Amino acid sequence: MSSDAFDMTLLVEVDLKEIILNEGTLQNSHIKKLLLQYKETVLTTIISQFGLGPIFDSYKNGGNVTTLHNAEKGIFANKADEDQYTEAFDCGNYEKDFPKKRKLNFQTSIEITDDYTGKVLKKDGTTHLDHVISAKAIHSNNGARLYMNAEQRDEMATSERNLAWTDSSLNQSKNDKDLEQWMDRENKRSPGKTNAQHYEINREAAVKKNIEACKVDRKESRNKIFCIQLGVYRGGPRSAIRAETGTGYVHL
Structure with a gap:
């Protein structure tokens, strides 16, 4: 003792x-x-x-760390945090490598299959890559913008499990919508039919793809955003002790 x-x-x-x-x-x-x-x-x-003195001082006094609670109120510890948090969404930032990925897949694959319908796609401009969980949804997450830089958010959005090969018209219709919600909506071109029916989507395959993407999204969020720092500044001193001493984990 x-x-x-x-x-x-x-x-x-x-x-x-x-x-x-x-x-x-x-x-x-x-x-x-x-x-x-x-x-x-x-x-x-x-x-x-x-050795938790600096952590408790920062937590008590606001310190030099921007908390999510404060960021949502427009209060930031420094300009860098403010710039990152208030960064406007630009889809192009999350699709920079798409041309390279398409070219490589066209060259190395005998055929490309639509991840949502199971149909064979053409190796031309009508074949698109889709973010299963949209890049906009990831960017719109306050925690992602505050605790992840642009490169980390891009890695999450372009993870292989979050990308789906599909037809351009389907991709443009889905846009930034939730996949399963979009499937059940009425298709604008085919009144009385859902998007799933209009595009002849394999629901089982599409739902499985969506579940895989959600798992990646949660895993990446836990690993890269909600680490010890988040435990300290959102969970309070008790979570800080558990995280710092290895006596437990900080959960979302």
Whole structure:
């Protein structure tokens, strides 16, 4: 046992004896005062042992880290955080490598299959790459913009599991909509038919693709955004201790 822990235990034992001896006269105010003293002692010991001083100072005073809570109120610790958080959406930023990917796939694949319909696609301009979870949805996530830089967000959006080969007309119709919600909507060109029916989508394959993309999105978010820093500044000191000491994980 460390000397700090021993001293703290001794103090507890002495004060408990005092409580027992004065049980009849001890007032609630005295109990509250005593508990507050113990709270401060325990907190100080933990901070000292695990080197959490700077973290708690930052959390208490706002520090030099922009919290998601503050960012959503327009309060930023520095200009770099503000610029990254307020960056306007540009689809082109999430499709920079698409021409290279299309060219490579055209050259190396005997045939290209539509990930949503199962049909064979042509090796021309009518074959598109689609973000299953749209790039706009990723960019519009406040946490993604604050805790991930442009390159990290692009990696999430262009992960192989979040990309689908499909026909240009289907891609343009889906646009930035949620895949499953879009499938169930009425098609503008075929009144009375859903988009799934109009484009002859293989629902089972499309739903499976959507689930895979959602798994990647959650995994990347946990790994790159909601790390120790997020545990500290969103979860509070208790989460900070768990993350810093390895005694638990910070979940979304």
